[in-house]
Amino acid sequence: MPMTDTIHKSALDRDPDDLWEDSRAIVNIGPTHPAMHGAFRLVAKLNGETIEKSYGEFGYTHRAKEKMGENRTYHQYIVYTDRMNYVSAMINNTVYAMAVERLMGIEVPERTIWIRMICSEMSRVIDHLVCVGINAVDIGAFSYFLYGFHEREEAYTLIERLCGARLTTSFTRIGGLMADAPEGWEKDVKAWVKRTRKTIDEMDRLLTMNRIWQKRTVGVGVITKEQCIEYGFSGPNARGSGIDIDLRRDQPCMFYKDVEFDVPYATEGDIFSRYLVRIEEIRQSLNIITQCADRIKPGPIWCEDKRVRIPDKDVVYNTMEGLIYHFKFFMTGFEVPAGEAYTQFEAANGEFGFYIVSKGSSKAHRMRVRGPSFWHFQALPLMVRGLKIADMVATFGSINVIAGEIDR
Amino acid sequence: MEITDIRNFVPTTFGDWVPKFGELWKTQISALRHRFGENIQETRMPPDYPTDVPIIYVKKESILNVLSFMKTDSTFEYNFLSDLTATDESIEPRFELVYNLFSTTKLVRIRLKVRLRDGEEAPTATAIWPGANWSEREVFDMFGIRFAGHPDLRRILMDIRYVGHPLRKDFPLKGYQIFTEPELADPALLEE
Numbered sequence: 001m002p003m004t005d006t007i008h009k010s011a012l013d014r015d016p017d018d019l020w021e022d023s024r025a026i027v028n029i030g031p032t033h034p035a036m037h038g039a040f041r042l043v044a045k046l047n048g049e050t051i052e053k054s055y056g057e058f059g060y061t062h063r064a065k066e067k068m069g070e071n072r073t074y075h076q077y078i079v080y081t082d083r084m085n086y087v088s089a090m091i092n093n094t095v096y097a098m099a100v101e102r103l104m105g106i107e108v109p110e111r112t113i114w115i116r117m118i119c120s121e122m123s124r125v126i127d128h129l130v131c132v133g134i135n136a137v138d139i140g141a142f143s144y145f146l147y148g149f150h151e152r153e154e155a156y157t158l159i160e161r162l163c164g165a166r167l168t169t170s171f172t173r174i175g176g177l178m179a180d181a182p183e184g185w186e187k188d189v190k191a192w193v194k195r196t197r198k199t200i201d202e203m204d205r206l207l208t209m210n211r212i213w214q215k216r217t218v219g220v221g222v223i224t225k226e227q228c229i230e231y232g233f234s235g236p237n238a239r240g241s242g243i244d245i246d247l248r249r250d251q252p253c254m255f256y257k258d259v260e261f262d263v264p265y266a267t268e269g270d271i272f273s274r275y276l277v278r279i280e281e282i283r284q285s286l287n288i289i290t291q292c293a294d295r296i297k298p299g300p301i302w303c304e305d306k307r308v309r310i311p312d313k314d315v316v317y318n319t320m321e322g323l324i325y326h327f328k329f330f331m332t333g334f335e336v337p338a339g340e341a342y343t344q345f346e347a348a349n350g351e352f353g354f355y356i357v358s359k360g361s362s363k364a365h366r367m368r369v370r371g372p373s374f375w376h377f378q379a380l381p382l383m384v385r386g387l388k389i390a391d392m393v394a395t396f397g398s399i400n401v402i403a404g405e406i407d408r
Numbered sequence: 409m410e411i412t413d414i415r416n417f418v419p420t421t422f423g424d425w426v427p428k429f430g431e432l433w434k435t436q437i438s439a440l441r442h443r444f445g446e447n448i449q450e451t452r453m454p455p456d457y458p459t460d461v462p463i464i465y466v467k468k469e470s471i472l473n474v475l476s477f478m479k480t481d482s483t484f485e486y487n488f489l490s491d492l493t494a495t496d497e498s499i500e501p502r503f504e505l506v507y508n509l510f511s512t513t514k515l516v517r518i519r520l521k522v523r524l525r526d527g528e529e530a531p532t533a534t535a536i537w538p539g540a541n542w543s544e545r546e547v548f549d550m551f552g553i554r555f556a557g558h559p560d561l562r563r564i565l566m567d568i569r570y571v572g573h574p575l576r577k578d579f580p581l582k583g584y585q586i587f588t589e590p591e592l593a594d595p596a597l598l599e600e
Contacts, residue, residue: 028593045598053598057591059565066550067574071581102424102460229512231539232489243512250515339458342491342508342517355508357495370491370508378542407565 024052027389031060035393037134038403040377042392049388054381058406065408069367073333074100074174077367082168084369085405087130088123088348089169090159097172098253099343099354101303103336106175108303113254114296115162115181116172118189120345121285121292122159125196126152127348127400128236128278128285135275135397136207139216147203151196158189174334175308177301186293193286193293200282208279217271221383221395224269231382232375235350236277237399241269247346259291271398307334333362342370349373349400371405425461426454429516433462436518439483444470449523461517468530471505471522476536478509478518485511486518492533492543494551496577502526503553507533524553532558550575560597567591 030041039060044051065080072080081096082089094116101108133148156166162185163171163178171178207213223233228241238245246263248256264280266273302309310329315322338360344353350372357366376399383399384392433453441448447470452463466474478484486509495504507520524530532555533540544555545564552573555561562568567587572579 026593026595026598043593043598045595053600055597059567062565064574067579067581070575070577229487230537232537234488245512337458340463341460342519343460344490351490351510353491353508355491355493355506366493366495368491368493368506374542375539378539 029389029392031057035138035396037397038401039407040396040401040403042380042396044384044389044392046389051384051387051389051392054384054392056377056380058377058403061403061407063408066367066369069364069369071363073362074336074364075330075333077364078172078174079168079170082170083404084371084408085127085347085349085352085373085402086167087402088127089167090119090123090171091345091347091352093169093172094120095343095345095347095352096354097174098345099341099356100174100336102341102343103339103356103358104174104305104308105337106303106305106308108175109300110255111180111296111299112177112301112303114292115177115301117254117256117259118186118289118292118296119159119162119169119171121288122155122189124285124348125282125289126155128282131348131397131400132203132275132278135271135394136213138393138397139213141207141210141213144203144207147199147206151192151199154192154195158185158192161185161188173308173310175303175305176310180301186296189289190293193289197283197286200279200286204279208276214272216391216394217275217398219268220271220387220391221398222268222270223379223383227379227382228269231379233350233379234372234375235346235348236281237274237350237372237376239263239265240274240277242267247344247351251344253345255292256288258295259288261285261288271394274398335360335362336364344370347372349376349402349405352405369408371402371408373399373401373405377401377406425516429461432514432516433518436484437462437464440464440474440478443477444474447474459519461519463519463521465521465523468522468524468528471520472531472533472536474520475507475533478520479536485513488512489533489537489540489543490517492540492547494547494553494575496551496575498577500525501528503528503551505530505547505553529554529556531556534559549573552576 025046027044027046030036031039041057042054044054068080069077081092084092129148129152133145136144159169160166161182163169223241225242228238228243242265244265249263261284264277266276311322311326316326336358338358340357342353342355344351352372353370355368356364359365380396383395437451447467448464449467450465452459454460478486488510490510491508493506495506496502497504501523503524505522505524510517530553532544542564544558545562547553548561549563549565550573563570568591569587570585
């Protein structure tokens with residue numbers, strides 16, 4: 001009997017379920033896989049191409065930021081904050097400055113708050129553009145990504161004009177800002193908003209009703225409203241599942257009470273819902289930026305509090321006291337009164353918070369960072385269960401997990 | 409927590425939710441005291457104490473009951489676990505577990521704390537919030553606090569072969585532990 005016949009016969013005799021039983025495999029994806037954005041690892045047990053069970057791992061870029069928070073002064077810690085969520089660094093700077101100011105009871109001037117708000121919302125737009133852009137690249141829509149990235153680069157140019165850096169900004173100071181916005185900056189921001197609005201509409205027309213995009217995203221990577229609460233979801237991922245919570249509206253800080261914006265939410269909890277929420281949030285953020293740029297007025301950017309104010313350069317160079325004060329400020333730092341506070345803000349990915357415990361010295365007793373991605377990544381095995389590998393990649397992109405924020 | 413330097417204790421404005429939520433917090437704490445009695449060890453209210461939200465110290469044995477009561481009861485509804493972490497106080501009882509809770513319906517926050525001696529086990533909150541799983545793993549990784557009944561208590565940020573718990577105050581700031589072999593996938597974690 002020829003060999004081929006034997007094979008055919010044995011294949012036919014087999015129970016099809018047994019055939020699948022044999023094909024189970026454990027596949028390791030990451031930490032340096034292009035589909036895992038950042039150094040993440042997902043170990044999946046596959047049945048054919050279907051993920052039966054998986055678990056995620058991270059910590060490959062752990063930089064001991066919480067330990068550093070206990071061993072650096074409050075001023076020195078600013079540079080550590082923008083390496084957390086490096087896609088929207090300005091939000092981290094702002095939240096950290098707010099957290100320390102809250103502990104010290106410092107009121108910052110209006111102009112500083114408006115600039116911080118513009119920067120936060122610009123970072124949010126950048127973060128969402130990156131998220132939906134990369135998500136679309138993962139699924140195969142490459143040109144869409146380029147539209148978004150053009151506006152992202154323009155936004156980075158505006159941020160560069162503020163502080164000289166594009167990605168790791170370190171722009172805020174406790175009680176103020178590194179520098180005032182240059183002349184005409186608000187006008188350029190408004191021009192950018194106008195262009196970006198047009199681009200968003202274009203991107204919307206290009207992708208949202210696209211049949212392939214919808215087939216890949218509708219009903220994929222679903223997480224329900226109840227699961228969202230159980231797993232600590234916040235931000236656009238929670239709003240994609242129908243949780244109508246936005247800390248900018250519900251626990252307002254800065255001047256979010258005074259600007260008008262809507263909080264979009266979708267109910268399905270799949271990739272498509274999260275995508276729609278993000279696109280709409282970009283539009284709302286652009287609205288906020290316009291309102292801020294309209295209301296910003298010239299004025300001081302530093303608070304009056306002498307404890308945190310960095311001395312002016314001509315005082316430092318021309319007076320002995322100024323030089324001593326400058327030296328003391330940067331070497332020993334200022335003391336924060338004993339107390340503890342959890343300061344939270346609606347970052348691009350969700351609730352981003354600093355829980356600072358101070359014992360009255362110039363270094364924190366405990367510097368805890370609550371990153372939203374930590375909680376989102378935890379639920380990934382739940383969301384991708386029973387999906388194909390390609391859908392796992394799409395789901396992973398849609399929850400926008402940032403390695404720097406998880407690993408800290 | 410003792411205030412180390414009384415000169416530093418200036419009444420700050422960071423208890424800025426007191427006018428809005430002060431009454432609610434008071435009724436909630438008296439309800440908790442009424443229900444749990446001795447198990448509520450101590451409460452610290454803003455603005456008398458420098459904190460932004462009330463801190464409630466709960467005995468370790470009843471923390472799960474308090475958490476699940478606060479999650480479901482209609483006067484509390486703290487259904488969202490904002491953060492779970494710990495602090496090292498360097499004196500006995502050495503550790504404090506910190507639960508930062510948020511109510512998505514009442515939009516108010518509160519903080520629960522549990523005092524733990526060195527080497528003492530804490531009960532796991534994963535039955536109440538499945539999302540507490542990784543936070544508790546992080547607390548174990550960073551402080552060495554073990555959680556009784558936790559489904560998967562492994563290190564999370566550090567390598568599984570790492571020795572020591574970095575966020576303890578007596579952990580050295582400098583030093584190396586080098587692992588050349590990769591951490592392999594564990595098939596046991598993929599069992600049903």
